[in-house]
């Protein structure tokens with residue numbers, strides 16, 4: 008099974024992780040600090056913008072992540088790092104989800 012490349016734009020750090028790994032775990036492996044709260048997809052503290060190299064690079068957001076993103080008014084390009092799981096390809100994470 009191919010590893011997934013996860014790049015954290017602000018820090019410039021990149022890690023390669025197993026499919027199914029959360030972006031929060033990838034951040035930990037990369038040594039990137041992320042402000043977290045509930046770690047269960049409910050508070051939205053760790054919302055960030057995610058750009059994928061292919062449509063299936065991430066597992067689709069489901070409950071409770073999707074309703075939390077909707078409640079926060081964040082679009083399809085945003086994910087909660089504690090809940091979002093990578094699947095394949097390359098994913099870039101930017102910490103600007105709440106700035107737009």
Ligand code: FES
Nearest residue numbers: 044045046049051
């Ligand atoms: S830490 Fe609360 S939603 Fe991720």
